[in-house]
Structures are given as structure tokens and as C-alpha cells.
Amino acid sequence: MKKINDLVSKVERPIRVMQYGEGNFLRGFILDIIDRANEKGVYNGNVAVIKPIGFGNLDFFKAQDNLYTLSLRGKQNGTIVDENRVITSIGQTIDAYNEYEVYAKLAALDTLEVVVSNTTEAGITYDAKDAFELTPPGTYPGKLTKFLYDRFTHFKGDPAKGLIILPVELIEHNGTKLKECIIKYIELWHLGEDFKAWVLSHNTFCNTLVDRIVTGYPRETADKMFETLGYRDDLLDVGEPFGLWVIESEKDIRDKFPMDQTGMDVVFTDNLKPYRDRKVRILNGAHTGTVLAAYLAGQDIVRDCMADTLIRSYMENLLGEIIPTVALPRDEVIAFKDAVIERFENPFIDHSVLAISLNSVSKWKARIMPSFKDSIEQIGKLPQYMTFSFAALMAFYSSSDLQGEALVGKRGEESYKIMDDKNILEFFAQNYSSEDVKTFVNKFASNEAFWGENLAEYEGFVSTVSHYLENIYKNGMRNALLSLSEEA
Structure with missing residues (x-):
């Protein structure tokens, strides 16, 4: 040739x-x-x-x-x-x-x-x-x-x-x-x-x-x-x-x-920050805020998540909460969001959901938490879908089975590896409880070593996350996502 x-x-x-x-x-x-x-x-x-x-x-x-x-x-x-x-x-x-x-x-x-x-x-x-x-x-x-x-x-x-x-x-x-x-x-x-x-x-x-x-x-x-x-x-x-x-x-x-x-x-x-915020909050935020729920709802590839109407609707509602927190003209932000959705639909790239799940605690802090805090300041209440993403993170990490450098979770009969910093994995291994959910949520949300502040101090946060997490444990992720859309 x-x-x-x-x-x-x-x-x-x-x-x-x-x-x-x-x-x-x-x-x-x-x-x-x-x-x-x-x-x-x-x-x-x-x-x-x-x-x-x-x-x-x-x-x-x-x-x-x-x-x-x-x-x-x-x-x-x-x-x-x-x-x-x-x-x-x-x-x-x-x-x-x-x-x-x-x-x-x-x-x-x-x-x-x-x-x-x-x-x-x-x-x-x-x-x-x-x-x-x-x-x-x-x-x-x-x-x-x-x-x-x-x-x-x-x-x-x-x-x-x-x-x-x-x-x-x-x-x-x-x-x-x-x-x-x-x-x-x-x-x-x-x-x-x-x-x-x-x-x-x-x-x-x-x-x-x-x-x-x-x-x-x-x-x-x-x-x-x-x-x-x-x-x-x-x-x-x-x-x-x-x-x-x-x-x-x-x-x-x-x-x-x-x-x-x-x-x-x-x-x-002369100011890069709004563009970095746009990328981190929308592209990376959509990934971090969605993939853990998507995996527990049965999806393994990002493209397949976009073909799943339940997960796609959840992601778009999540982005609907994030977009107003980006300090650029709204039409520019919407155009970027639309491009992100198309990138997630790319038929030529098999982007693994589990690959994106690595180090999700620090990712939630960097990618979701700034939008979460700005949204509360703007609307005066908890943003529903961003708050649910915190519960989805806890559900994904819910395991006491620490094996070497990974925590092993379960999706039905399947096992999956949860990869994060050692102190985070040890926290879940020692504190995970599907019975006393509110205590579990309070310990995680109030851990300032993870978040740099006490998230439990946000009014209604612990009780709302606990409600979502209990629903996930009891009825499974797909049903919890359905319930979320009905509550919206």
C-alpha cells in the first residue's frame, strides 16, 4: 500500500x-x-x-x-x-x-x-x-x-x-x-x-x-x-x-x-475564568452529575445514556439548574450546552461511564458544588437535580467491601470497582448504612475534609438527600429517577 x-x-x-x-x-x-x-x-x-x-x-x-x-x-x-x-x-x-x-x-x-x-x-x-x-x-x-x-x-x-x-x-x-x-x-x-x-x-x-x-x-x-x-x-x-x-x-x-x-x-x-467555569460546570458537571446515577440505572456507555430517555431527561434538567450559574451570555451558554449533548452522542466513541466515575467525590466538589452554591444564592432553595446527584454519588459509593485500593460496589449481581482517595473509601467502608440513612448522609455531608465546608448546614440538605437515597436503596435508581421527575 x-x-x-x-x-x-x-x-x-x-x-x-x-x-x-x-x-x-x-x-x-x-x-x-x-x-x-x-x-x-x-x-x-x-x-x-x-x-x-x-x-x-x-x-x-x-x-x-x-x-x-x-x-x-x-x-x-x-x-x-x-x-x-x-x-x-x-x-x-x-x-x-x-x-x-x-x-x-x-x-x-x-x-x-x-x-x-x-x-x-x-x-x-x-x-x-x-x-x-x-x-x-x-x-x-x-x-x-x-x-x-x-x-x-x-x-x-x-x-x-x-x-x-x-x-x-x-x-x-x-x-x-x-x-x-x-x-x-x-x-x-x-x-x-x-x-x-x-x-x-x-x-x-x-x-x-x-x-x-x-x-x-x-x-x-x-x-x-x-x-x-x-x-x-x-x-x-x-x-x-x-x-x-x-x-x-x-x-x-x-x-x-x-x-x-x-x-x-x-x-x-482578557478573562479566561467564565469560559473555564462554563466548561467545568456544564461539560464536566454533566458528566459527574449524571454518570453515577446512569451506571446504577443500567447504562455503561455515555452515548447509550443519551439514548435512554429517563437518563437524558435527568441530565437536561440538571443542566437547566447549572446554566443560570455561568457568567456568560445565556445564548452562548445554551449553544455550548447543545454542543456538549452532541459530543455525548458521538457514535464513534465508546466513553465508559465507569472511567468517568473515578475520584467522584473531589469531582463533585470541583464541578457541581460551585453551581450548587450559586444556585442556592440565586433561587433561595436547594437545586433539586444537583441535590439528587449528591444522593446518587452516595448510592454509587455505598459499600463496606474494601478490597485493596478499591471499594467494591454491586449493581444487581454485577460487581464494580469504586476508585478514589484512600480516606474516602475508608469512610464509606466504615460508615455505610442502608438502615440509618440520615446519620450516614449527615456524616458525609458534614465532613469538611471532603468539601472544605459543612454541607449539612444548608437548610434541608441532609433531609432531602436522605429522602432521595432511601428511595434509591428501596426502589432502585430507575424508579428513583422517575419519582424525581414527578416531584419536579
Whole structure:
């Protein structure tokens, strides 16, 4: 079978972006956006992709002239999307360890304007043992500090040669934290006040939020997809059509990075928080608030939950309580909610409900509790469906069977593993009671180590959760959901 580069030619463009990381997400989202900008004629730039870790290789990239296929599959605006596009936006791939000199020369590249990174959540870290003399330094912030110093030195501190820095690691305030690490390295390595001033004044560190599911190489269906494509592609990457990139910066960077003109949802803002709240409260909140009830009601896959009218109705009512708590225009929030529902319906992704159930206590605190508290403040009473989701969480965790690192629950005759922090699992193993439900609920709700406050102090919360939980124990989850809809 032919290879992708037997049929498609590499496109030469100036290198304007350097990207730390060659993984599925960056290829399935960031490089896609840049590729579309090139295609639309609003940008003319390729990316130098840097492999920032010492193990692995870039053999597939070299063999395919850095070309690869992105397959976007899912549901969008009411229609099924199954799109295959060849991405031509990689100009170079460089191993920072085995090709250090090639990598280091990029610091002197006049056309370079932007740095993107995805080095995992643990990548933005400071290690006082890291050394400037290493080629390259071990940490990502260490690598970037040395790279910026080389650029500062080569261009003699030219203010125009600062870079736009866009980390997409999934941590809050990713740009701010990266900048803080770099300043620490400047001080640790005694790189000088002039360099520090150049970094702070002439480089733009942006906080970002990204949202697209990228599942990567489709091992089980790759050969079939190659037949459809008419060529072999060892870098084939699969993702959903939905994509959101929110970029928060103190100054307008769209003249150098006009990705909002691609037709994709790229938002430039001076305040990321409402967009993060929207994602956490609606997308993540819908997951956390629904999947535990859905599992106990008999569903295993998110897509099947959306086809189950009882569970879908519950989720939509839950979202109906959450939406008013998001501080963005209502039409924007509704549109995002509609897109989330379509993402959950994706016919190409089997998203396991049990996989989402991991660490649900901390997830409820982070994803549901802020909306729960804001809703009470807005309407002056308990939000019914969010309160029920707390009872569903307790029902899912209801077991005294602690085996190793997991609590073992029962769904009918089936066993399932409950995975969470040890202290949480031990709490349920020691306190679970289907007889004295109100005491059980009160102990859980009032545990400030779990919630950061005493939830039992919210008027009617313990009695309402107890009512819901008793119904689940007595009549099963499906009947409890039916009763909930009748009470609404």
C-alpha cells in the first residue's frame, strides 16, 4: 500500500511556531487549527515540532515528510461528521536531546513568533537540580528558559524578538505558572536582570483553555481506514469535530496569531475564568452529575445514556439548574450546552461511564458544588437535580467491601470497582448504612475534609438527600429517577 507522502507533497512555509510535544492532542487540535489558518490564507506559517523527552523517536514523522491524516468523527450541528484531512503544517520535527544543535538554532530564527506546549500536567514544574549547562535542561520550563536566553543573546535584547507563549497543559493559570518557573530559573542560574526584564516585558505569556477529545491512533480500525484513505499513515490521529481554544492575554496577539479567523472556536479574551467555569460546570458537571446515577440505572456507555430517555431527561434538567450559574451570555451558554449533548452522542466513541466515575467525590466538589452554591444564592432553595446527584454519588459509593485500593460496589449481581482517595473509601467502608440513612448522609455531608465546608448546614440538605437515597436503596435508581421527575 502507498504511503501518505506518495500522494501528498510537503508544503514549505516559514517556521513561525515552535511546539514542545508531538503527541495526539497537539496533532489533533493545535496543528489542525494552524493548518486551517494556512488553508484559508489568513496565516502563512509552519511549526517546528520538538520532542521534549529523552525516550521515543520521530521515525514515523521523518518517514512521512511530517505529513499525517486527522480524522474528525462525531456529531455536530445535528449531522454526523466523518472528515479526513491531511495536515501539512509541520515544517520540522526535532529531537531536543539527539538533535540539540538543530533545536538550539531555532532561537536565532527571525520568523519565529509563537511557542506552544503540551508537556502533560506535570510538565510545568520547577526543579532546583535542573542545570543550564545541560543540553537540554531536564524540565520544560528549564528548556524554555535556556532557549529564551539564547534568543535574547543572539538578538541583543531586541524587544521585537520576544515570543508569544501558549502552554495548553491542563492546569489552571498555565501561562502564569510557566512564567513563574522561568523567573525562578533565571534567578537560580544567575542569567541577569536585563534578561529577566526582557522576558517579562517583551514576551507574552498566555493562560489558555483547550477542549477537544482526541483518541489518537485507531489501532482496532486502522487497516480499514487505510483502505478508505487509499494509503497507509502510521501517524493517523482521530478526534471529535468539536474544538475550543480560549486564549487569555494582556495584549492583543491576533495580528501575529489570527487563529480566530479559521472558522474554529478560538476565543481571545482578557478573562479566561467564565469560559473555564462554563466548561467545568456544564461539560464536566454533566458528566459527574449524571454518570453515577446512569451506571446504577443500567447504562455503561455515555452515548447509550443519551439514548435512554429517563437518563437524558435527568441530565437536561440538571443542566437547566447549572446554566443560570455561568457568567456568560445565556445564548452562548445554551449553544455550548447543545454542543456538549452532541459530543455525548458521538457514535464513534465508546466513553465508559465507569472511567468517568473515578475520584467522584473531589469531582463533585470541583464541578457541581460551585453551581450548587450559586444556585442556592440565586433561587433561595436547594437545586433539586444537583441535590439528587449528591444522593446518587452516595448510592454509587455505598459499600463496606474494601478490597485493596478499591471499594467494591454491586449493581444487581454485577460487581464494580469504586476508585478514589484512600480516606474516602475508608469512610464509606466504615460508615455505610442502608438502615440509618440520615446519620450516614449527615456524616458525609458534614465532613469538611471532603468539601472544605459543612454541607449539612444548608437548610434541608441532609433531609432531602436522605429522602432521595432511601428511595434509591428501596426502589432502585430507575424508579428513583422517575419519582424525581414527578416531584419536579
